[in-house]
Amino acid sequence: MTYSAFTGWADTPADVLPALEGDTECDVAVVGGGLGGMATALRLVERGVDVVLIEAGVCGAGASSRNAGQLTNAPAGDPQILSTMHPRRFRDVVRFAEGAVPFVEGLLDRFDIDCGYERTGNLMAAVSKGQLRKAKRNTQILQKAGADAEFVEGGDFGVPEGILGGSFERGGGTLNPGLLAFGVRKALRGAGVRVFERTPVRAVESHGGSVHLSTPRGRVRAGRVVLATNAHSRDLAFAPKRLAAPVWVSMAETEPIAPERLEATGWTSRAGLVTLHNLMQSFRITPRGTIAFGVRRLQLAHSALGSRQPDPSVVADLTRGFHDRFPSLRDVAVERAWGGWIAMTPSWLPVVGESTKNVFYSIACNGHGLAQAPYLGALLADRLAGDELHDDLAPLWRDRPRFAPSPFLNSATLTAGWMADRLADRLNRGRS
Numbered sequence: 001m002t003y004s005a006f007t008g009w010a011d012t013p014a015d016v017l018p019a020l021e022g023d024t025e026c027d028v029a030v031v032g033g034g035l036g037g038m039a040t041a042l043r044l045v046e047r048g049v050d051v052v053l054i055e056a057g058v059c060g061a062g063a064s065s066r067n068a069g070q071l072t073n074a075p076a077g078d079p080q081i082l083s084t085m086h087p088r089r090f091r092d093v094v095r096f097a098e099g100a101v102p103f104v105e106g107l108l109d110r111f112d113i114d115c116g117y118e119r120t121g122n123l124m125a126a127v128s129k130g131q132l133r134k135a136k137r138n139t140q141i142l143q144k145a146g147a148d149a150e151f152v153e154g155g156d157f158g159v160p161e162g163i164l165g166g167s168f169e170r171g172g173g174t175l176n177p178g179l180l181a182f183g184v185r186k187a188l189r190g191a192g193v194r195v196f197e198r199t200p201v202r203a204v205e206s207h208g209g210s211v212h213l214s215t216p217r218g219r220v221r222a223g224r225v226v227l228a229t230n231a232h233s234r235d236l237a238f239a240p241k242r243l244a245a246p247v248w249v250s251m252a253e254t255e256p257i258a259p260e261r262l263e264a265t266g267w268t269s270r271a272g273l274v275t276l277h278n279l280m281q282s283f284r285i286t287p288r289g290t291i292a293f294g295v296r297r298l299q300l301a302h303s304a305l306g307s308r309q310p311d312p313s314v315v316a317d318l319t320r321g322f323h324d325r326f327p328s329l330r331d332v333a334v335e336r337a338w339g340g341w342i343a344m345t346p347s348w349l350p351v352v353g354e355s356t357k358n359v360f361y362s363i364a365c366n367g368h369g370l371a372q373a374p375y376l377g378a379l380l381a382d383r384l385a386g387d388e389l390h391d392d393l394a395p396l397w398r399d400r401p402r403f404a405p406s407p408f409l410n411s412a413t414l415t416a417g418w419m420a421d422r423l424a425d426r427l428n429r430g431r432s
């Protein structure tokens with residue numbers, strides 16, 4: 001078993017770009033080179049805006065290359081809670097989420113990125129009768145709001161034994177996020193964006209009509225700045241306070257599994273799976289014939305976010321969950337584990353807006369940013385290039401950068417959620 005502090009999906013790019021040395025100027029400076037920041041910069045340069053992108057590490061090496069690779073057309077969070085919390089904009093949020101998948105598919109086509117994308121859709125999977133009722137209710141709520149979702153039941157759908165059905169999100173599917181993120185990084189360089197890597201932005205200050213960014217060995221004078229710093233925003237004095245809370249999510253992956261054994265599990269649809277537990281567990285088949293799985297436990301950040309490997313006890317718990325879900329694959333070894341920081345918001349929605357004059361932020365988070373972060377970034381870029389607020393951007397735009405703390409993100413609630421899930425699993429096993 002290898003515990004990695006990097007992504008398990010792809011090798012670290014060897015061609016790290018030079019750090020910023022000295023002073024430079026631009027119309028827009030984008031801070032953070034995840035999929036969100038890279039898509040923002042790409043769209044800006046396409047719109048003829050002079051843009052500089054500054055990345056603390058290597059573009060794409062954050063959450064964007066570490067995630068489960070489930071490209072989904074649904075908003076993050078429980079649809080019933082979301083539609084109750086945001087009754088007036090829920091329909092618009094669903095439309096935004098639906099629009100995010102074709103946006104990413106467009107990136108793959110335009111830049112010829114081969115990341116093993118399979119248009120399988122994703123199933124919010126029910127592993128108990130209670131979860132099946134929840135899936136039915138969620139599907140109805142999503143359909144009413146215009147989502148491309150369908151309630152499915154039983155084995156006909158092609159899911160592993162023990163999965164009773166669920167809410168099928170037809171858009172999207174699964175891909176290798178490492179190849180996607182580093183493919184977009186390559187496109188960014190080809191498009192002529194000035195990119196500086198290994199360049200952490202330490203300060204952002206307004207001076208008259210422009211904004212100055214300080215880095216260890218240079219400065220940028222920009223007309224406007226976009227913060228695309230995702231979970232790291234918490235540690236940045238220049239990001240709005242409580243913009244998003246960082247949470248560590250772990251992933252693990254098996255050794256390659258013989259195709260006939262995979263098929264014998266019944267998973268012929270190859271759809272990505274996300275269980276409807278309090279703290280979900282995700283499973284997906286990878287292009288290399290393995291199963292990657294993640295979450296089940298979320299860990300809060302008690303100090304500054306840094307390089308980190310997954311916790312062996314969390315990976316052992318994830319592995320137990322994998323074996324419970326796939327009893328016929330108990331002998332299959334789990335070969336590697338990694339993790340990453342996601343950003344959570346109390347509203348469960350992406351957030352975008354202007355924090356101080358000419359300083360903008362954009363975070364599409366809560367574990368659904370693979371499609372949403374680049375789409376949100378591109379919509380913000382269009383706004384900065386002079387367009388009206390796009391219909392998909394308007395429901396997420398915040399006029400005031402004030403954010404409340406999340407009532408759910410504390411160790412006690414997360415532990416209670418995990419314990420309730422395990423108890424429900426045990427009761428469910430007792431019944432079957």
Ligand SMILES: Cc1cc2nc3c(=O)[nH]c(=O)nc-3n(C[C@H](O)[C@H](O)[C@H](O)COP(=O)(O)OP(=O)(O)OC[C@H]3O[C@@H](n4cnc5c(N)ncnc54)[C@H](O)[C@@H]3O)c2cc1C
Nearest residue numbers: 032034035036056062064067068070201230340368369370
């Ligand atoms: C384990 C895991 C599983 C996930 N699974 C899924 C999934 O299946 N589907 C899905 O839709 N989403 C998933 N997500 C979420 C998704 O990966 C993220 O929402 C998305 O990648 C966010 O993109 P981003 O560009 O906003 O952030 P990031 O990729 O985190 O990029 C932010 C960048 O900002 C840089 N930065 C920060 N501070 C500074 C600074 N001061 N100066 C310069 N640069 C800075 C960082 O180095 C980083 O590269 C998952 C995430 C994780 C970690």
